[in-house]
Amino acid sequence: MKKRTSILGGAAAIAATFVVFVIPFIFIILMAFKDRQQSALRDFSWPTGFHFWENVVEVVKTRNWMMITAFINSSIITVVSVTLLVIFAAMVGYVLARRKTRWNGLIEFLILAGLMVPPAVVPTIWLLQGLKLFGTLHGMILIEVAYNLPFSIILYRAFVATIPRDLDEAAIIDGARPLDVFFRVVLPLLWPVTVTNIVVQSVGIFNDFTNPLYYLPGNANATVQLTLYNFQSQFSTAYNLLFTNILLITIPPLLVFMFFNRQIVAGMTAGAVKG
């Protein structure tokens, strides 16, 4: 009896979530397969012919291969800023968890402030212009690092606290210098939380729309999310291309989701609950 209700309930839940969460994705895929005329109807119908490859080629070629530039830019920004984030945040999280000084209170306040305070946009642009970093990938990378440091530090600090001090103390007694202790002993031990950091931060930075919009103007600097936005007005009637574009930029997060689902969930909940 009880089992039966749970199967019924399960079926109802599956049906409901299918309608709410899956149908929009099927809609995106169907639209990406249609030709321009049929996609203009914007209805939920089977494509009359399969034009997916043509659509992909057209989207990629548009505006002088902007999509390729954008994918390269987004990849550079994501890879470099996540690398810097991992190293710098791990260093802070490590010392913060190991050593109690009178600065700890201030540092923790600054971390919380970084999570809450909205970045001051125009003064940042003004500052980036002064540093000759406005509209450059370098500037964008440093901005992503600055804005995402607090979250990474929180993840690392919580994890370092669970590693026994004996391990680094043993290395210190053997005469290792602080840098050696950190890079050879501690950082390898932090691997699980490093994976979490890499996965969560790369999805966030790859999907970032607002910061490139402000700090990285210009077609040569387009990032993946901005191509979508640029295409929106240009293809206001070419819905097949617009949705092909959406589908293309959904592939990287989908791959991450398939391979690292567990780490993402672990990271987001751990960071959230401890923060």
Added chain:
Amino acid sequence: MSASTMAGSPNQTETRAIKRTPYPGWFFTPAAIIYSVLFLAPTFASLYFSLTRWTLFDSEFIGLENFAQFLREPFLIKGLINTVIYAAVTSGLKVVVGLLLAVMLTSQIVGRGYLRSVVFFPVLVSTVGVGITFTVLMHPTQGMINETLALFGIAGPGWLTDPNLALYSVALVDVWKGVGLATVIYIAGLVAIPQDYYEAARIDGATPWQNFWYVTLPLCRPATSTVITLSFIGGLRTFDLIWAMSKGGPGFASDTIASVIYKQYQAGFYGLSTAGNVVLFILIALLVVPLTMFLNRKQGHE
């Protein structure tokens, strides 16, 4: 300025002790420099520039004029109110729906893996992509949502074209995209509740409803306060989804402070835009600090 404080140039008496520590303060330096130059410095600069008429090259001090304008112009006040409504609606719905989904997903239900993936996946998808997709689905006459409603004889509303509805439609899509995160936070909270409590409740003959109301709900309060705080701050700061779906329109009906900041920036009113930033900062501080204190105080009573 804070770079030096964080990097720590300790006074003479401490130097020897610090030298010997295997946890050197300079480990903070790279993070501290990037964070203070690119985040703290602009934040402090914004306090000054919000009091000016500013062209990036030249600023003229005008006192509190920008803030006065924020409280005078009807469309700016509208943005202020919309921001609070948006944050309250999204975080409220994420708490309710997230908790229900989490209770469902931690029970013995068929297809748990499928359900969990499907609910969580939108969290990872591009916000702008989601916004554009739902803008198409929510089209008043040609959108799939209203065409489906029409099949049942219901005349669907103009989701994004009705000024009274646009903000709530965007908020709904925000919940669609973000509820997966609330759900996994709640799942982590629910799993941590010791089974003994349910055992005791079962012996006392509690109904499933009593189980939920008197055991689950009070014991997952830490998760609730996390979900509320996170989604409330997120809601107050939302820009990308609103920009992708309604651009603050129709008119100024769905403008929030974040979209006002962008519009003023585009129009070249840099001082006013920066004042918007300060207003948003004050709003977050005024609402979130008491909110977290309230949520934590409640927790203390447990």
